[in-house]
Every structure is written in structure tokens, then in C-alpha cells.
Amino acid sequence: MAPAEPLLAATGISKHFGGVVALADVSFDVRPGEVHCLAGENGSGKSTLIKVIAGVVAPDAGTIGIGGELFHHLTPRQAIGLGIEVIFQDFSLFPNLTVAENIGLAAQVADRRKVVRPRVVRRIAAEALERIGVRIDLDARVEDLPVADRQLIAISRALARDAQIIFMDEPTTALTWREVEALFRVVESLKERGVGLVFVSHKLEEVLRISERITVLRNGVVAVTGDVTRFDRAAIVKAMTGRAVTDARPAESVRSSEQPLLEVEGLGLQGRFKDVTFSVQPGEVVGVTGLLGSGRSEIAEALFGVTPADAGSVSVDGRPVRLRSPQDAIKAGIGYVPGDRLTQGVFLDQSIGRNIIAGSLDRLVGKLDLVRPGLAQRTVDETATGLRIKMSSADAPVRSLSGGNQQRVALGKWLARDPHVLILNSPTVGVDIGSKHEILELLQAKSRDGMGIVIISDDVPELVAICHRVLVVRQGRLVGELSGEQLTEETVLRELAA
Amino acid sequence: MTTASDAGQRPWLSRLRGSNNEGILALTILVLCVGVGVVEPSFWSVRTMLNVASNSMTNVIFAMGVLIVIISGGIDVSFMAIGIFCGYSVIVLTNETGFGASSAPVGFVLAAVIGVALGVLNAAAIAGLHLPTLIVTLGTQGIIRGAMLAYVGSKVIPDYPEGLDKLSTNYLVTATGTSSTRLSVLIVPAVLICVLVSLLLRYTMVGRGIYAVGGDAESARRAGFPVVGIQFFIYLFAGLLAGVAGLIHVTRVRLANPYELVGGELDVIAAVVLGGASIFGGKGSVSGTVLGVVLISLIRNSLILLGVPGSWQRAAVGLLLIVGVGAQALSARSRRTSADLVAEGAPA
Numbered sequence: 001m002a003p004a005e006p007l008l009a010a011t012g013i014s015k016h017f018g019g020v021v022a023l024a025d026v027s028f029d030v031r032p033g034e035v036h037c038l039a040g041e042n043g044s045g046k047s048t049l050i051k052v053i054a055g056v057v058a059p060d061a062g063t064i065g066i067g068g069e070l071f072h073h074l075t076p077r078q079a080i081g082l083g084i085e086v087i088f089q090d091f092s093l094f095p096n097l098t099v100a101e102n103i104g105l106a107a108q109v110a111d112r113r114k115v116v117r118p119r120v121v122r123r124i125a126a127e128a129l130e131r132i133g134v135r136i137d138l139d140a141r142v143e144d145l146p147v148a149d150r151q152l153i154a155i156s157r158a159l160a161r162d163a164q165i166i167f168m169d170e171p172t173t174a175l176t177w178r179e180v181e182a183l184f185r186v187v188e189s190l191k192e193r194g195v196g197l198v199f200v201s202h203k204l205e206e207v208l209r210i211s212e213r214i215t216v217l218r219n220g221v222v223a224v225t226g227d228v229t230r231f232d233r234a235a236i237v238k239a240m241t242g243r244a245v246t247d248a249r250p251a252e253s254v255r256s257s258e259q260p261l262l263e264v265e266g267l268g269l270q271g272r273f274k275d276v277t278f279s280v281q282p283g284e285v286v287g288v289t290g291l292l293g294s295g296r297s298e299i300a301e302a303l304f305g306v307t308p309a310d311a312g313s314v315s316v317d318g319r320p321v322r323l324r325s326p327q328d329a330i331k332a333g334i335g336y337v338p339g340d341r342l343t344q345g346v347f348l349d350q351s352i353g354r355n356i357i358a359g360s361l362d363r364l365v366g367k368l369d370l371v372r373p374g375l376a377q378r379t380v381d382e383t384a385t386g387l388r389i390k391m392s393s394a395d396a397p398v399r400s401l402s403g404g405n406q407q408r409v410a411l412g413k414w415l416a417r418d419p420h421v422l423i424l425n426s427p428t429v430g431v432d433i434g435s436k437h438e439i440l441e442l443l444q445a446k447s448r449d450g451m452g453i454v455i456i457s458d459d460v461p462e463l464v465a466i467c468h469r470v471l472v473v474r475q476g477r478l479v480g481e482l483s484g485e486q487l488t489e490e491t492v493l494r495e496l497a498a
Numbered sequence: 499m500t501t502a503s504d505a506g507q508r509p510w511l512s513r514l515r516g517s518n519n520e521g522i523l524a525l526t527i528l529v530l531c532v533g534v535g536v537v538e539p540s541f542w543s544v545r546t547m548l549n550v551a552s553n554s555m556t557n558v559i560f561a562m563g564v565l566i567v568i569i570s571g572g573i574d575v576s577f578m579a580i581g582i583f584c585g586y587s588v589i590v591l592t593n594e595t596g597f598g599a600s601s602a603p604v605g606f607v608l609a610a611v612i613g614v615a616l617g618v619l620n621a622a623a624i625a626g627l628h629l630p631t632l633i634v635t636l637g638t639q640g641i642i643r644g645a646m647l648a649y650v651g652s653k654v655i656p657d658y659p660e661g662l663d664k665l666s667t668n669y670l671v672t673a674t675g676t677s678s679t680r681l682s683v684l685i686v687p688a689v690l691i692c693v694l695v696s697l698l699l700r701y702t703m704v705g706r707g708i709y710a711v712g713g714d715a716e717s718a719r720r721a722g723f724p725v726v727g728i729q730f731f732i733y734l735f736a737g738l739l740a741g742v743a744g745l746i747h748v749t750r751v752r753l754a755n756p757y758e759l760v761g762g763e764l765d766v767i768a769a770v771v772l773g774g775a776s777i778f779g780g781k782g783s784v785s786g787t788v789l790g791v792v793l794i795s796l797i798r799n800s801l802i803l804l805g806v807p808g809s810w811q812r813a814a815v816g817l818l819l820i821v822g823v824g825a826q827a828l829s830a831r832s833r834r835t836s837a838d839l840v841a842e843g844a845p846a
């Protein structure tokens with residue numbers, strides 16, 4: 001069967017930011033009824049390509065052919081008028097407006113309405129949320145919602161209109177399998193209606209499962225493009241990185257020690273979680289997993305004093321500590337990398353260097369409380385190299401980094417601080433597979449050096465690869481603990497599904 | 499999925515508070531009235547009401563312009579300069595040319611047109627050149643006021659063209675007592691403008707676009723809002739409102755003094771911020787702003803009644819502005835932690 005005429009064909013697209021070449025002579029097309037996946041390492045140019053086609057970023061060269069017309073550059077309004085919808089990596093929502101308006105208003109703007117009828121806006125929003133089967137209060141303000149809800153709203157917004165082409169830039173980072181399944185069902189039905197979809201994800205299982213074609217970008221150029229049948233996991237990774245990547249080494253055994261780094265005893269918070277008891281030995285990596293809504297993140301946030309627990313006790317290095325606020329936790333030697341790093345973890349308009357040392361100024365000051373520039377510079381350099389942050393200079397604002405590299409800055413901020421216990425919520429979300437293992441190995445090395453590490457995640461292979469022990473949370477209680485021989489992907493999944 | 503709209507808050511309480519703390523403001527006004535009335539019983543009178551209404555009518559129109567600018571994430575300090583420029587120029591123009599001298603509406607159309615023209619200055623620099631709003635409007639304030647004093651005139655003018663003269667003595671209500679207090683008919687356009695702005699902000703795409711731009715301008719652009727067009731609209735419309743307010747002021751006080759108004763920005767900005775408009779952009783309402791204007795006017799009125807000197811009144815308004823901004827910063831902080839709090843769904 002001959003491939004259908006493409007809905008959209010971008011040809012010879014180039015784009016540079018200052019000295020950084022984000023895209024060089026990239027050609028890319030989307031056919032009706034197919035999912036075309038864009039893969040590539042962090043900073044390889046995926047989001048930039050999407051922004052060029054959506055009219056958000058003007059390309060330096062190249063053309064965009066759509067509906068029989070050829071454009072040198074588009075405006076967002078034009079692109080929307082041509083039937084293009086985008087789920088942006090950073091969601092691009094209005095924090096101050098309600099859920100209904102975030103979804104419905106955008107659809108109405110696209111239709112060039114002049115008058116807004118709140119009832120219509122609500123109906124559009126309700127229907128769009130219905131399509132992916134989620135229920136979110138239509139009158140809630142987006143700024144008050146957790147990151148998973150925001151991602152679902154961004155998805156619903158793109159589905160609210162009858163778009164011809166839908167770009168999804170990492171739409172599943174904050175979602176668990178239940179929402180991902182719902183999204184994939186919608187994608188299937190859109191394919192049947194002849195919509196062309198572009199899907200970006202660092203979760204290769206998703207990519208292989210959902211796509212018809214794959215294009216891999218490497219440093220702004222197309223490394224390879226072709227039917228999904230020509231690819232397997234290893235082939236994609238090879239094309240992305242130019243080398244073969246080995247999986248993370250399984251965790252080494254733990255030095256047994258009398259004194260746990262972290263001891264949690266009967267921790268509870270009314271209506272959220274109860275009777276949580278566990279400990280972390282020096283050199284041990286402990287995983288905590290559970291479904292969305294199980295309370296796993298609340299436990300982490302209680303340990304960091306964001307939402308203090310109302311029962312139980314916590315000791316760090318054998319000393320009991322009170323954790324009423326993040327300041328208490330930091331003083332006690334606990335660090336926390338939040339799950340929603342794009343909006344919570346970093347100051348987007350500040351430089352990369354400043355962000356990295358922001359959490360550890362007290363460790364970098366010398367006489368007169370002045371920051372010692374040499375030491376600060378060394379910390380920044382070490383962190384950026386260790387995490388392989390792709391940047392033009394440490395003085396560039398974090399906003400200019402690709403999404404995955406922004407995440408690494410947030411991670412770097414806490415690693416630079418070197419806390420006794422570091423709690424990480426989904427540490428490798430949005431990070432490409434090439435770097436994922438390096439980051440995990442970095443965490444293992446930190447743990448060997450005596451840092452207690454707690455990882456909250458639902459990436460089961462990752463947990464199995466790096467953790468000594470995995471705790472399973474269900475409805476606010478620890479219901480299982482897996483370690484040693486018992487700790488395999490199957491056993492964790494079985495515990496989760498039980 | 500969680501639906502935590504206002505984590506840990508009872509719904510009736512948050513409804514009473516209003517989305518922009520209108521409830522708290524109304525309560526403050528009530529407490530203030532009762533308090534001052536207890537100390538000074540003469541406060542409770544029709545006179546006070548008429549006084550407050552009279553003193554609020556121009557400021558409330560200026561405040562509508564400031565409100566939309568603040569919602570969009572900007573700040574405007576040029577509105578008083580535009581106001582007095584328009585008010586004073588219309589008097590001078592009609593006196594000298596005789597054009598439309600017998601008709602007050604012609605004067606208002608003229609003021610509106612001049613206001614829009616001056617608004618173009620702000621719009622071009624802000625939407626066209628992407629310059630910061632505070633600096634731009636500070637600059638245009640100086641330019642507009644300077645141009646007026648240099649080219650239009652610098653003398654106080656007591657003689658009014660026939661149409662505006664008649665309008666200035668047209669009263670809606672007159673309360674007689676020891677001395678009579680009257681409410682000018684010009685309160686009617688002020689009320690109409692508030693209603694109009696309220697409808698605009700709620701039910702038009704431009705109005706919602708102003709909130710969207712204030713929430714996140716880049717997101718607004720990506721969603722297809724015509725951001726530059728919206729910004730132009732904002733500053734032209736604010737210019738129009740300032741022009742009309744300026745002429746209403748000049749008409750009401752029956753003396754066209756080019757040295758007036760400029761310097762009075764504080765009261766209006768404080769009123770808008772107290773009324774719940776967020777200095778970070780994206781939030782604010784007409785009802786809150788009206789309450790804010792009334793509150794400031796009431797406070798001034800009570801301070802006069804209690805014999806507090808004028809300079810302290812200004813200090814009091816300044817203090818209120820800081821209280822308003824401080825309250826916003828605090829609630830923004832607690833809001834942020836409550837969003838962290840529900841960073842993931844909790845078991846039911």
C-alpha cells in the first residue's frame with residue numbers, strides 16, 4: 001500500500017539560538033491516521049521542531065507545507081487555523097484561570113469568537129475531559145492543581161477542537177499507566193478518524209507501542225527515520241546516542257550498620273497515610289512506589305516538612321527531628337527533589353549556575369559570609385558535568401535549556417548540597433535513556449559515599465535496577481516490601497496491581 | 499484525580515471571601531463605618547454617603563483603566579496625566595474655537611478621542627517595543643503633562659463653555675442640612691462605565707484575553723490570543739477612560755486647573771490593589787475595585803472628620819497599598835504550599 005499524501009511536510013528546517021544549533025536541515029512529515037514518534041536525547045531539538053511547526057518559534061530556514069500551501073514561517077494563530085494543536089512540554093496553561101476556561105477558551109479563540117459564553121466554555125471543557133475519562137473540578141484554578149491534573153488539562157485542551165494534526169510533546173511524564181492507557185485509547189480513535197499525530201516520549205515502550213513511524217533526532221539533525229517495524233529498543237537508543245547503552249548495574253549489597261541514616265516510625269497524616277515505618281541504612285537506596293493517589297508523594301512531602309505529618313516520629317543519624325517545614329528538614333539534613341520540577345524546582349529566569357548553588361550557599365561561603373567564587377564555580381562545573389547538562393554556558397538562564405536539561409538542573413541543585421538523606425520524586429522523568437542510567441549510577445555512587453537515598457517512582461524497571469529495597473504503598477499504607485531475590489519487575493507489578 | 503480547588507477551605511467560607519477577597523473588603527468597609535460612627539456619630543448621615551459617592555466618581559473611572567492594565571500584568575502611572583490633559587484641553591479648545599461649546603456630549607467625545615490618542619503612546623512603546631510598563635507610563639506621564647503645560651496652557655480657567663457649565667450644576671440628589679451636599683448627575687456615566695467594563699472583562703474574548711495575557715503572556719500567544727492586539731486595546735481603552743474621567747473631574751469641580759490630578763495616582767492604584775487585583779497580573783474584578791475605591795474614599799472622609807491632617811491621610815493610603823500588596827504576597831505563598839500539598843492525589 002502506498003503511503004498516503006502527508007498532511008504536513010516540513011522541509012529543510014534550521015534554527016539556531018545564539019551559538020547553539022537546535023535544528024539543522026531537518027525534514028519531517030505527518031501522514032493522516034498515523035502516529036509519528038519523535039525521539040532523541042535531551043536537547044536534540046524535538047521541542048524546537050514542534051514549536052517551529054506550531055508557529056511559536058520562527059525558523060532560520062526551511063518551509064512548512066500544509067494543505068497545499070507552503071509557508072516560510074507561521075504564527076500560532078495561523079497554525080491553529082490550519083488545524084494544528086500542540087500539547088506543549090511545559091503545558092502552557094493559564095495558572096490564574098479555571099480548568100473550564102483553560103480548555104474551553106482556547107477552543108473558542110481558535111474559532112475566532114468575539115463573545116464568550118461561560119456555559120459553552122464549560123460544555124467544551126467537560127466534553128474534552130470526558131474523552132480521556134478524567135474528572136477534574138471545572139471551577140478549580142489551574143495553579144491550585146497537582147502536576148498530573150495540569151498535564152491532563154493540557155491534553156484535554158488539545159483534544160477539545162477537531163484538529164487535523166496533534167503534536168504531543170512528552171504528554172505522559174506526570175501520568176501513571178491508567179491515564180496513559182486512556183490517552184492511548186483516544187489516540188487510536190483519532191487515528192481512525194484520519195488525524196495525524198506526533199508523539200514525543202522518553203519512555204521507549206510507549207514509543208514502540210503506539211507509533212507507525214519513528215524519526216530520531218541527534219544534535220539537531222535527523223539520525224534516522226522509518227517504519228516502527230524496523231526498530232527495537234536497542235536500535236532507537238543506538239540512533240539517539242550513537243552508541244550502545246548498557247542497563248544500570250544492579251545495586252550492590254549494603255554495608256550493614258548499627259545506625260540507620262533515616263528512621264521513620266509510625267508516620268501518619270489524617271486522611272492521607274498511616275503507620276508508615278521504615279529505615280534507610282547508609283549506602284542503601286530505598287524505593288517507594290504506588291499508584292497515583294496512593295499517598296506515596298504525601299509521605300515524601302511529610303518527610304520534607306511541606307505537609308507535616310501529624311503522627312509518628314523521624315530520626316536522622318539517630319537524632320530525633322521535628323519536621324514542621326522544609327527549613328526544618330533541610331536543617332536536619334534531608335533534601336527533596338519534587339516531582340513537578342519544571343514549575344517547582346527551579347528559577348527559570350535565573351542562570352543555570354545560580355540555580356545549582358541556590359540550595360547550598362551556606363556551604364560555599366568563606367570569610368565575611370561572602371560566596372567563594374572558585375568553590376562555587378567548581379561546584380557548578382562538577383554538577384553540570386556529572387549530570388551531563390547540555391548547555392552553552394552556566395550563565396545562560398534555565399529557561400533556555402531543553403525540558404530534560406531543566407530537570408537535571410533541579411536535580412543538580414540538591415546533589416550539590418550533599419544532604420544526609422535525599423528524597424527524589426521520579427528522578428529521571430523526562431530524561432533520555434542514554435543519560436538515565438548515568439544519573440542512576442550517580443545516585444548509586446552518592447549512596448556508596450554514605451548518602452541515604454529514597455526514590456519515589458512508578459518506573460518499575462528503574463526501581464528494580466537501582467534499589468536495594470522497594471516499598472509498596474496502597475491507600476496510604478505500606479503494604480509490601482521487596483528486596484534481594486524477591487525484587488523483580490514482576491513482583492513489584494504484582495504488588496502494585498493487587 | 500484530586501479536585502482540590504481550595505485545599506482545606508470550607509466552600510461557604512471561600513464563597514463569602516469572593517474570588518478576589520471582595521467579601522473581606524466589604525466587611526472591612528462595614529467595620530470601618532461602624533467604628534468611625536461610634537466615635538463620631540455625625541459620620542452616619544446621607545451627607546457622608548453623598549460625599550463618598552462624589553469623591554469616588556472620577557477615581558472609579560480611572561480605577562477601571564488601571565484595573566485592566568494591572569490584570570494584564572502591567573502597571574499604569576500615566577492615567578492622571580492623560581486625564582488632566584484631556585479635561586483641561588477640552589475646556590481650552592471649546593473656549594477658544596467655540597466648537598461644540600453648547601453641547602456637553604461633544605466635549606466628552608473630544609476628551610475620549612484625545613485620551614485614545616495619548617493611549618497610543620503607551621501602547622506603541624509597550625506592545626510594539628516590549629518596554630516595561632512602569633517605565634513607559636512614567637515617561638509618558640512626564641511627556642503628556644509637560645506638553646500640556648507648554649502647549650495647551652498653564653493658567654487656571656474658571657469660565658466654562660455653555661454645555662459643560664450647565665452639566666456641572668446638574669444634580670441628581672441634593673441633601674440639605676447645615677450645609678447642602680449634592681450628588682452630580684455625572685455619577686451616572688461613572689456607574690455605566692463600571693457596568694460596561696465588568697461585562698467586557700467577563701463576556702468578551704478581549705476581556706478574557708486580558709486575564710490570559712496577565713496569567714501567562716507566552717501561553718496566551720501559543721493559544722492563539724492576539725496578544726499585541728489585546729495590549730493595544732488595553733492602553734487605548736485605558737486612555738479613553740482616563741480622558742472621560744479627566745473631563746468629568748474638571749466639570750465637577752468647575753475650575754480647570756492644569757496642576758491638578760497628577761500626584762493623585764496613589765489613591766487609585768491603592769484602591770485597585772486593595773480591591774484584589776493582583777500586582778503579579780491575571781486577577782482582579784470590577785466589584786472589588788469599586789469596593790476598593792469606596793474604602794479609600796471612606797477612609798479619607800473619616801480621617802477628615804476625625805481631624806487628621808492631609809499629609810497623614812496620604813500616609814494612611816500608602817500604608818493601605820502596602821497592606822494590600824503584602825496580603826497578596828502572603829496568600830500567594832500559602833497558595834503555593836497548598837499546591838505542593840496536593841502534588842499528588844490523596845486516598846479518599
Ligand SMILES: Nc1ncnc2c1ncn2[C@@H]1O[C@H](COP(=O)(O)OP(=O)(O)OP(=O)(O)O)[C@@H](O)[C@H]1O
Nearest residue numbers: 017022042043044045046047048400401402403404
Ligand atoms: N529559547 C531558547 N534559547 C536558547 N536556546 C534554546 C532555546 N530553546 C531551545 N534551546 C536550545 O536548543 C536545543 C534543543 O532544545 P529542545 O528543547 O528542542 O530539545 P528537546 O529535544 O525537546 O529536549 P528534551 O527531551 O529535553 O525536551 C537545546 O540545546 C536548547 O538548549
Ligand SMILES: [Mg+2]
Nearest residue numbers: 047089402403
Ligand atoms: Mg523537549
